[in-house]
Amino acid sequence: MSIELNLPPITLHSQDNNDLAVLATIASRSGRPGARFLLEELRRASLCAVDALPADVVSIGARVTYTLAEAAPPATCTLVVPDEVGRFGDGLSILTPLGTALLGLRVGDRMPFQSADGRASEVTVVGVENSRVGGVNSKSALDRRLDQALDQTFPASDPVSVVCTT
Secondary structure: OOOOOOOOOEEEEHHHHHHHHHHHHHHOOOOOOOOHHHHHHHHHEEEEHHHOOOOOEEEOOOOOEEEEEEEEEOOOOOOOOHHHHHOOOOOOOOOOHHHHHHHHOOOOOOOEEOOOOOOEEEEEEEEEEEOOOOOOOOOHHHHHHHHHHHHOOOOOEEEOOOOOOO
């Protein structure tokens, strides 16, 4: 018997979508938990341009205030890619179930998800502060992290020569 959940719509800007698709694919190939959930969420997301993303939508680099159904007090975190968790005292990896559940939600949205220990949970977004200029979500920072991930996944074993003929 299949149970269908009533999931809230999610919105991502195309740059986050592309970068996260690469991250999730690499994570999936290396057997990292959380990659499958992230890939599923990316597939159902509505996309927009970076500058068209509403200010109240959770994206990479956003500080998010949320509540969990099991816990009364709100908590705040910064949603980041796994390599950036250590840079923030409140960093939450996008590859965690909670991080993926928050991605693309708007203030007031509620999202059911399965926690890392397998329990059903639900998160509600209370507030969002996005900082898309510079910082974690800047194009140069994302490009650098993507280059590092690709170098780790596909290390160069031999120098490559290119011969051009005219």
